[in-house]
Amino acid sequence: DQQVKQNSPSLSVQEGRISILNCDYTNSMFDYFLWYKKYPAEGPTFLISISSIKDKNEDGRFTVFLNKSAKHLSLHIVPSQPGDSAVYFCAASVQGAQKLVFGQGTRLTINP
Amino acid sequence: DAGITQSPRHKVTETGTPVTLRCHQTENHRYMYWYRQDPGHGLRLIHYSYGVKDTDKGEVSDGYSVSRSKTEDFLLTLESATSSQTSVYFCAITLKGGFGNTIYFGEGSWLTVV
Numbered sequence: 341d342q343q344v345k346q347n348s349p350s351l352s353v354q355e356g357r358i359s360i361l362n363c364d365y366t367n368s369m370f371d372y373f374l375w376y377k378k379y380p381a382e383g384p385t386f387l388i389s390i391s392s393i394k395d396k397n398e399d400g401r402f403t404v405f406l407n408k409s410a411k412h413l414s415l416h417i418v419p420s421q422p423g424d425s426a427v428y429f430c431a432a433s434v435q436g437a438q439k440l441v442f443g444q445g446t447r448l449t450i451n452p
Numbered sequence: 453d454a455g456i457t458q459s460p461r462h463k464v465t466e467t468g469t470p471v472t473l474r475c476h477q478t479e480n481h482r483y484m485y486w487y488r489q490d491p492g493h494g495l496r497l498i499h500y501s502y503g504v505k506d507t508d509k510g511e512v513s514d515g516y517s518v519s520r521s522k523t524e525d526f527l528l529t530l531e532s533a534t535s536s537q538t539s540v541y542f543c544a545i546t547l548k549g550g551f552g553n554t555i556y557f558g559e560g561s562w563l564t565v566v
Contacts, residue, residue, distance in 0.1 A: 346494075374554060383542055383557035384495065429494055433553065438483050438502065438546055439510070440555050442495040 343367045344432050346443035354451050359417040361446050363430035366411065370432040374440065375404060375415045378427045387428075388415070391435075420450045454556030455479045458543050464564045471530040473561050475543030477523075483546040484526040485510075485555065486518065488539040495542065501526055533565040 345364045353359045361375075371392035376384040390397040390404045390413070397404050403416045417424055427447050431440040457476045465471050475484060485500040487510075497510030499518040507518050515537060519527045530537055543558040 344494075349492075372553075376557075381560075383559045386554050386556060389554060431495075431555075438553055439485075439497055439500065440553075442487075444492055444494040 341366075342444075343370075344430060344441045344443040346428075346430060346446050348446050349444070350447040350449070352449045352451060353420050355422060356419045359415075359420045359424065359448055359450070361415040361417075361428050361430075361448065363413045363415075363443050364411060365413075365432050367432070367434075367441075368411070369434050370441075371435050372433045373404070373406060373413050374431045374433075375402075376429045376431065376442075377424075378429065378445070384429060417448075422450050422452060424448060425450045454545055454547075454558065456543055456545060456556070456558035458541075458558040458561045460561060461559065462562045464566060465533050467534060467565055468532050471533050471563065471565075473528040473541055473543075473563070475526040475528070475558060477526075477545055479545075480523055481545040481547075482523075483553075484520065485544040485546075486516075486526070486528045487542045487544060487557075488512065489542060489560075490539050498528065498541075530563075533563075535565050537563065538565045539563060 374389040375387040378384040406413045427445045429445045430443045433440045459474045486498040487495045496512045501507045501520040517529045541561045544555045546553045
């Protein structure tokens with residue numbers, strides 16, 4: 341049972357445009373959500389997070405949106421840059437829990 | 453930088469042999485994790501530890517065991533490696549943020565079972 345799903349295995353975006361990565365979850369107990377970025381041959385790195393008391397969190401070019409009623413979150417990258425090409429994982433947890441549940445990942449390619 | 457060191461970083465082993473991966477941290481983190489990453493599956497939790505000698509299973513723990521005899525080291529052992537355990541293994545620690553817990557990963561250990 342996949343509790344966190346990223347239904348798009350890959351996404352290709354032109355440099356300078358907006359990249360939108362999507363993530364859906366099924367467990368209504370999740371109340372903390374994170375995005376990670378992973379380059380080849382490196383460990384995943386934390387990018388941005390959001391708690392369920394918010395519907396938006398922004399950090400520079402990265403914004404995460406949370407729609408609790410739809411059990412959906414998205415990551416917006418504006419403007420997209422070549423260095424953003426990577427695999428992006430969304431993750432979710434329950435407050436106080438020490439474990440994260442990850443989605444399958446989306447490979448983002450930024451084209452010049 | 454999460455202050456995590458994984459070893460070995462790359463290993464090729466034969467089916468049926470035991471393999472131990474080591475995760476070493478220097479910042480006295482209480483929680484430590486082992487994840488594996490496979491195409492189409494994302495990152496899946498194998499085992500985690502919440503203190504010395506305190507460990508628990510994750511979602512894909514079959515075929516794996518762990519030990520934590522001191523705070524700084526968390527060992528993952530494949531008792532008898534199989535080809536299905538060919539994967540990238542990531543150790544991780546938890547840092548508590550303003551609301552939730554954020555996991556930080558090491559650089560990974562690439563394991564090939566032939």
